[in-house]
Amino acid sequence: MVFTSPALFFRTNATRIAITPVASNLPAPQILQFDSTGTNIIELVDNKYQNNVSIDPASNPDGIKKVFLQDNGRLEDIVTITGKILNTETTFINKLKTFSRKLQIEPAFHKSGIFGFAYPVTPTFDIDPTDELGYFIDKLQITTAGHKKKVIEFVITLKTGGTLV
Numbered sequence: 001m002v003f004t005s006p007a008l009f010f011r012t013n014a015t016r017i018a019i020t021p022v023a024s025n026l027p028a029p030q031i032l033q034f035d036s037t038g039t040n041i042i043e044l045v046d047n048k049y050q051n052n053v054s055i056d057p058a059s060n061p062d063g064i065k066k067v068f069l070q071d072n073g074r075l076e077d078i079v080t081i082t083g084k085i086l087n088t089e090t091t092f093i094n095k096l097k098t099f100s101r102k103l104q105i106e107p108a109f110h111k112s113g114i115f116g117f118a119y120p121v122t123p124t125f126d127i128d129p130t131d132e133l134g135y136f137i138d139k140l141q142i143t144t145a146g147h148k149k150k151v152i153e154f155v156i157t158l159k160t161g162g163t164l165v
Contacts, residue, residue, distance in 0.1 A: 112162030
C-alpha cells in the first residue's frame with residue numbers, strides 16, 4: 001500500500017491490484033488522505049468483530065441438560081473511524097460524502113467491497129480490496145455542534161465483505 005499517513009481509497013476495474021499494485025499510486029480522486037496537522041485527522045480507529053454462534057439449550061426426558069452450539073461464521077466485522085475536520089475543508093468533506101454515496105461493490109473484481117484503508121500507525125486495519133476481500137462504507141455521520149462550529153466531527157463505519165483468513 002505504501003501510505004505514510006492514513007488513507008481511505010477505492011479501486012475500480014481499471015485500477016485493480018493487477019493494474020495498479022501500489023494503492024498510493026491510485027489517481028487522486030480515488031484517495032482520501034488524512035493528516036496529522038489538525039485539518040483532517042483521525043482520532044480513533046475501532047474494530048468490532050462478532051461471531052455468529054447459535055446456542056440451543058435442550059434437555060432430555062431424564063432431565064439432563066445440554067447446550068448445542070453451531071458456528072455460522074461471522075455476524076459482523078466493523079471498523080469505525082472517528083476524526084475531525086476543520087469546517088473550511090469543504091473539498092475534503094465533499095469527497096468524503098462522494099465516497100459514501102458511491103456504488104460499494106463491483107461485480108467483476110470487487111464483489112466484497114471497493115474500499116481499502118491504510119493505517120500506517122497500526123497496519124492491522126489495512127485492507128487493499130480484491131475480489132475476495134474489501135471494505136464498504138456502511139454509514140457516514142458528519143456532525144457539528146457548539147456555537148463556534150469551527151470543527152466538524154465525522155464517523156465512518158466500514159464493514160468487511162468477503163473471506164476472512
